[in-house]
Amino acid sequence: MARLGGASLNTNRSLTFNTRPTVPALELETTRRTWLAEREETPEREIYLLLQHLSGELVHELAILLKPAGVTPEQYHVLRILQDAGSAGTPLSTIAERSPAGDPDVTRMLDRLEERGLARRARDAADRRVVTARITTEGRQLLRKLEGPVSALHARQLGPLGERGLAEMRRLLQKAAAVGAVI
Numbered sequence: 001m002a003r004l005g006g007a008s009l010n011t012n013r014s015l016t017f018n019t020r021p022t023v024p025a026l027e028l029e030t031t032r033r034t035w036l037a038e039r040e041e042t043p044e045r046e047i048y049l050l051l052q053h054l055s056g057e058l059v060h061e062l063a064i065l066l067k068p069a070g071v072t073p074e075q076y077h078v079l080r081i082l083q084d085a086g087s088a089g090t091p092l093s094t095i096a097e098r099s100p101a102g103d104p105d106v107t108r109m110l111d112r113l114e115e116r117g118l119a120r121r122a123r124d125a126a127d128r129r130v131v132t133a134r135i136t137t138e139g140r141q142l143l144r145k146l147e148g149p150v151s152a153l154h155a156r157q158l159g160p161l162g163e164r165g166l167a168e169m170r171r172l173l174q175k176a177a178a179v180g181a182v183i
Helices: 043-069 072-088 091-100 106-115 137-179
Strands: 010-014 027-032 121-124 133-135
Touching: 043 072, 043 137, 072 091, 072 106, 072 121, 072 133, 072 137, 091 106, 091 133, 106 121, 133 137
Parallel strands: none
Antiparallel strands: 010 027, 121 133
16 A cells, blocks of 8 residues: 555644745644555556645645735736736736646636736737736735745755755656647
8 A cells, every 4th residue: 555644633733934934934734635545556656646736735835925925826827827927918818827826717816816916917009919927025025034934944855855856856747748648
């Protein structure tokens, strides 16, 4: 039987950071979910299930960290995409392509980011069918505020793999991603 993590139990964990936190440390009462194969699986199916479980855990912990800042993990990723695009911004279609969740509802997500003053949209002058989104100064400030805590979270989540383990995991995941759609 395959396991990910330890036994299922309640733990009282405090989010602390190596760098000075820019959002308050949170006292969390969480129940750690354990992945357990109920029966013998093919290696491919077991890895698929492990990746699904791990992804859910990573996103759940990120959501807990981001909640006090008032953004979801999906909104955070969109803000990062907009930040990477620079002052030129990026079309909504590109955001949908680059979003980890492949969120088809980019318009509503940007509605919420615009309401908070974290992003803005404008129609392209050359092609009015294209809508370009840009991060605002407030959006950049929020990302700066979250940079340390999010980096510290990722380091706690994946750092135990070590440099070699991370490099190997990256290589294998990139190889699997390169396969692309199979249906």
